[in-house]
Amino acid sequence: MPGRQALLTRPTGATEVAGIIGDPVRHSISPAIHNAAYQALGVDWVYVAFPVPAGQGANAVDAMRALGLAGLSVTMPHKAAVVDRLDHLENTAARLGVANTITRRQGEGGWELVGDSTDGAGFLSALRQDDGFDPSGRRCLILGTGGAARSVTLSLAEAGASSVDVVGRRPELVASCVELAGASGAAVDPDRGSLEKAVHVADLVVNATPVGMSPGDGLPFDLLGDWFRADQVVADLIYLPASTPLISAAREKGALTSNGLGMLIHQAARQIGIWTGRVAPLDVMSAAALAALSRRGTG
Ligand code: NAP
Numbered sequence: 001m002p003g004r005q006a007l008l009t010r011p012t013g014a015t016e017v018a019g020i021i022g023d024p025v026r027h028s029i030s031p032a033i034h035n036a037a038y039q040a041l042g043v044d045w046v047y048v049a050f051p052v053p054a055g056q057g058a059n060a061v062d063a064m065r066a067l068g069l070a071g072l073s074v075t076m077p078h079k080a081a082v083v084d085r086l087d088h089l090e091n092t093a094a095r096l097g098v099a100n101t102i103t104r105r106q107g108e109g110g111w112e113l114v115g116d117s118t119d120g121a122g123f124l125s126a127l128r129q130d131d132g133f134d135p136s137g138r139r140c141l142i143l144g145t146g147g148a149a150r151s152v153t154l155s156l157a158e159a160g161a162s163s164v165d166v167v168g169r170r171p172e173l174v175a176s177c178v179e180l181a182g183a184s185g186a187a188v189d190p191d192r193g194s195l196e197k198a199v200h201v202a203d204l205v206v207n208a209t210p211v212g213m214s215p216g217d218g219l220p221f222d223l224l225g226d227w228f229r230a231d232q233v234v235a236d237l238i239y240l241p242a243s244t245p246l247i248s249a250a251r252e253k254g255a256l257t258s259n260g261l262g263m264l265i266h267q268a269a270r271q272i273g274i275w276t277g278r279v280a281p282l283d284v285m286s287a288a289a290l291a292a293l294s295r296r297g298t299g
Contacts, residue, residue: 016045017067018275021052021060022075029292030073033268036288040281041272045070057081064102065113071275072102073268079147087112092120095180096150101271116274119148120155122267123206123237129282130262133204133233136160141188141202143220145173148237149208150180156204157181165198167221190221199227205250207236212244225249232256239264240293265289 011017020030026049034047052060057078062085064072074082079098083089086102093099099115106112127133140161142149145168156164157180164181167188168174178185188198199205205228211220219225223246228234234250239261247257269280 011046012044014044016043016070016275017048018045018069018071018073019048019050020073020075021050021057021078023051023053023077025049025051025075027296028075029264029289029296030075030268032288032292033265033285034272037268037272037280037285038276040284041276041278043276043278045276052078054078055081058085061085061102061113064104065111068104068111070104071271073271074100074102076147083115085113086115088114090114090116092151092154093117095154096147098147098150100267101274103274117151118267118270118274119263120151120158121270122265123152123235123263124155124159125266125269126258126262127204127233127235129266131233131235131256131258133256134159135204137162138203139163139165139201140204140206141165141167141198142177142206142208143167143223144208145170145177146208149206150177152206152208152237153177153185154180157184161204165202167195167198192222192224195221195223196227199223203232205232205234207234207238207244207246210238212236212238212246213240217245219246219249223249225252228253228255230254233258236260237263242293261286261289261293 031047038045054077061082093115101116101118103114135156140156164184165186165188166174166177167190174187178187209220211217228250232255234255234257236244236247237260238244239259251257265285272280
């Protein structure tokens with residue numbers, strides 16, 4: 001006789017379907033994280049990966065509507081493209097102009113699709129719960145100006161950081177990021193002198209560039225490992241590989257370090273909360289993420 005777990009994981013006609021769209025997405029560990037959570041919660045949900053080529057993000061939203069999918073996670077390169085096809089955007093998604101979460105909910109005239117962005121909130125939860133760091137009143141330095149940097153910048157400013165310094169290669173994107181942070185935002189030039197000063201005063205340094213993912217990568221923006229201190233928190237948003245040259249350098253100086261796995265898990269937890277109304281089982285999700293990474297031989 002099949003066990004309870006087997007019954008819960010077998011979809012029926014009543015099963016709610018959620019998933020992730022991206023390109024590439026077959027490597028994603030989000031299905032492992034979400035399905036482990038649904039199973040632990042005992043909810044009749046299943047989560048799958050939908051490879052959607054660049055340029056097809058808006059069509060994927062139409063497909064979600066037609067198929068009645070209950071929720072979609074959205075990853076590169078579709079986060080901006082889906083926004084115009086949604087019926088409503090929550091505040092964070094509207095401010096950022098991107099959505100990483102789409103929720104089907106009952107509106108007055110039938111189903112409507114709502115976009116949200118859980119990346120920044122996920123980053124903050126990981127920072128507070130896993131690293132024990134509260135950004136309120138603290139000085140933060142963000143490396144990079146892409147989608148992840150923008151989410152993190154906005155969330156740190158909203159959490160009351162005393163300053164959010166942003167460094168990037170393209171001045172117009174730095175300015176746009178700084179604007180998101182309001183009065184606490186400031187641009188940092190990417191020259192060594194300005195960078196050293198910015199690292200020196202920062203309580204928190206966040207790498208939101210992909211530098212550190214590829215073999216042979218060094219530190220982003222020619223940062224020097226010697227600049228870090230033992231009383232700093234250094235967060236790399238990269239989780240594959242689990243450690244980066246930035247993490248190693250900061251750790252060598254005694255700084256508290258973390259990779260991006262916490263952010264990934266906490267943003268998924270927020271999606272599960274929005275979609276199912278349940279409190280996501282973080283421990284189960286974390287174990288599933290580590291197991292999925294180790295199955296790929298890279299965790
Ligand atoms: P993105 O939108 O493409 O932005 C990448 C940023 O990195 C841009 O500002 C880019 O600058 C900068 N950059 C790229 N190469 C650089 C280099 N060699 N030197 C200096 N800056 C460089 O990507 P994203 O979505 O923000 O993702 C950024 C990182 O965060 C990735 O590693 C991604 O895997 C990670 N991430 C993690 C999570 C999580 O849950 N843990 C979630 C989202 C993203 P230019 O504009 O000048 O090219």
